[in-house]
Amino acid sequence: MGLINSILTWVMKKRIHQIELFMKYPHDVQDELFKRLIQEAQLTQFGLQYGFSDIETYEQFRERVPIHSYEKLYPYIERQMRGEENILWPSEIKWFSKSSGTTGHRSKFIPVSQEALEECHFKGGKDLISIYVNNFPDTKLFDGKGLAVGGSHQINEYDSSASSFYGDVSAVIMQNLPPWAQFIRTPSLETALMNNWEEKIEKMAYETATENVTNLAGVPTWTVLLIQRIVELQNKSNILEVWPNLEAFFHGAVAFKPYRSLFQSLIPKDTMNYWETYNASEGFFGIQDQKNSEEMLLMLDYGIFYEFIPVDELDNEHPRAIPLHEVEKDKNYAMIISTNAGLWRYNIGDTVKFTSISPYRIKISGRTKHFINAFGEEVIIENAEAAITRACTLTNAIIDNFTAAPVFLEKGKRGGHEWIIEFKVQPDSLDTFTKVLDESLREINSDYDAKRNFDLALVAPKVHSVPEGTFYQWMKKRGKLGGQNKVPRLFNTRDYVEDILQMTAEVELR
Structure with missing residues (x-):
């Protein structure tokens, strides 16, 4: 083993003791972190707005500060991007992390403090x-x-x-x-x-x-x-x-x-x-902290205070978040964070499931919205619906239902997206419809556009037009008829697409 390898290996191992401490005392670490975040941000414009100076407990914080989506936090972030300081966090913000957009924005810009x-x-x-x-x-x-x-x-x-x-x-x-x-x-x-x-x-x-x-x-x-x-x-x-x-x-x-x-x-x-x-x-x-595991250790001393909303409460007008010590194993939660970059009670859009609570280990279980993110393209339902609408308008089509899924990379082949669409009125040209759908997604979603550039990671989408009644029969087959059941518009695996295509092929053979 080389000298540099020996030295760096020894240095890296020294951190393990600190990791073991937050594994043993997770709630103490999170409580101390919460107090520090509130204290450091009390004189920011956000802190003054919500009275951080007299918040002493988590319960006060939860009652006083609403949960924020990106859209709700964006007015503060926009001011920071224009050079204003002390808005969400007291230190200077020189960097913003850019990721795929939301309903009203092509891209999100997340402040990254020093x-x-x-x-x-x-x-x-x-x-x-x-x-x-x-x-x-x-x-x-x-x-x-x-x-x-x-x-x-x-x-x-x-x-x-x-x-x-x-x-x-x-x-x-x-x-x-x-x-x-x-x-x-x-x-x-x-x-x-x-x-x-x-x-x-x-x-x-x-x-x-x-x-x-x-x-x-x-x-x-x-x-x-x-x-x-x-x-x-x-x-x-x-x-x-x-x-x-x-x-x-x-x-x-x-x-x-x-x-x-x-x-x-x-x-x-x-x-x-x-x-x-x-x-x-x-x-x-x-x-991931163990060999041959799909679990990840939740890192508790990174300047991030965690809260969680049970997924079945997300549709409530005012869903109630809970702190780390109240979570249960094998239950899906939307993750809410407050950070040392000024993201306050921010819903990141991911859902996690705890596989262990001593120590706290998690698996990513999905997103709070339907999405496709097989290649980092982060296509959400709002993206898909906007692109579908434009494609219909420009090709005189009317759709009844649709779903889409990734086509995963294989050796020698590129990945892509595969769409199944049931038209009430067929487009003037399915090829034109597909082209407009693709171009619209590239305009709406910067991450999808980057993956589609030169067909580098994603090739053009493939669209199947299926007979009227296909989605009804598929939902019926699954026992999912009724007003409470909806066709999943986007899905990050191929389960639904494969099932519909197989059912369609079987019908055609009869």
């Missing part, structure tokens, strides 16, 4: 390595380099002083990494932050093929495209012929199960480790 960078995102990255090293004490991770597939950033044009920036959270983190972390990563920062994904993948493929890459980090979608391109350029059968010491892939953002077999074909190594993280624009929330 405290959030250091106490959450950087700390999460170090803890990920610490936990991994603790599980694999003989690792040779630091004998080579880590390859991170990230996004890009740009100057915030909303700020007339041009002193702030926005971009993918991966790019924000990468740009601000300390020198020692830059030293053990590849490719060059200039390449890693390129905006044109087609050129970036190509340049990364050439630049990293000669490195001793021991670990990968990123979204499976982009990582697998890079691996495939390197294998192709180097005329190899798999990536181990290029990087023989590759031992780990740290992944997150989208479900990994659909990609596992593809990765295993590209990395034919029984000892390859796949390690899950829960890192979002809003914060770093969870890390």
Whole structure:
């Protein structure tokens, strides 16, 4: 084992004791964090508005401060993006993490304070390595380099002083990494932050093929495209012929199960480790802490105070959130966060299920809305309905029902979306309808547009027109007829699409 590897492995292991402390005393850690957040933000405009200075208990906080969606918080964020300070958080906000949009916005811009960078995102990255090293004490991770597939950033044009920036959270983190972390990563920062994904993948493929890459980090979608391109350029059968010491892939953002077999074909190594993280624009929330597990440890000392809303209460006009100590195992909750970047009682849109409460471990169970996010495209129901409406208008079509699902990546094939639509009035041209649907989604959703660019991660969608009555018969078959049951518009697996296509084929054969 090399000297650098030995030193860094020893350093990373030192954090484990602190992690064990918050695992043992989770409520004390969260209570102390809550008080610190309230105290530090009491003189911000948000803190003055809601009287933070005399909030002493969580119950007061819950009663006084409403739960915020992005739309509700956006007026404060917009002021920050225009250069105003001390709005949501007292320290200067120089960075905004950009992610896919909501009903009224093509993109979301999440404030990232210096405290959030250091106490959450950087700390999460170090803890990920610490936990991994603790599980694999003989690792040779630091004998080579880590390859991170990230996004890009740009100057915030909303700020007339041009002193702030926005971009993918991966790019924000990468740009601000300390020198020692830059030293053990590849490719060059200039390449890693390129905006044109087609050129970036190509340049990364050439630049990293000669490195001793021991670990990968990123979204499976982009990582697998890079691996495939390197294998192709180097005329190899798999990536181990290029990087023989590759031992780990740290992944997150989208479900990994659909990609596992593809990765295993590209990395034919029984000892390859796949390690899950829960890192979002809003914060770093969870890390897998055990071998061969699908659970993640909820990280409690990252400047994030957690609350949870039972999913079955989300439709209530005023759903009641509960603190960490009241959650139950095997129950779905929407996650609400208050952070050291000024996101107050913010509903991030994810749902989680606790698999353990001593310590607190979670699995991501879904979203609070129907969505497709197989490739990081984050297409929500509002996106789909807006695109469908425009396609119908421009092709004189009328629809009755629709659903859509991802087409997952396979070796040698790109991913995509597959739509099943029941028309009451057929479009003038199904090809034109499909083209408008695709173009509209690209205009509405910046993450979908990025994945569709040059067919790099997503090819054009495939649309099936099915006979009238198809969705009625399908719902009837499932015992789901009635006003309380709705056709799932978007689904992140292929279960519903496959079932409908099979039923349609069986009808045609009769």
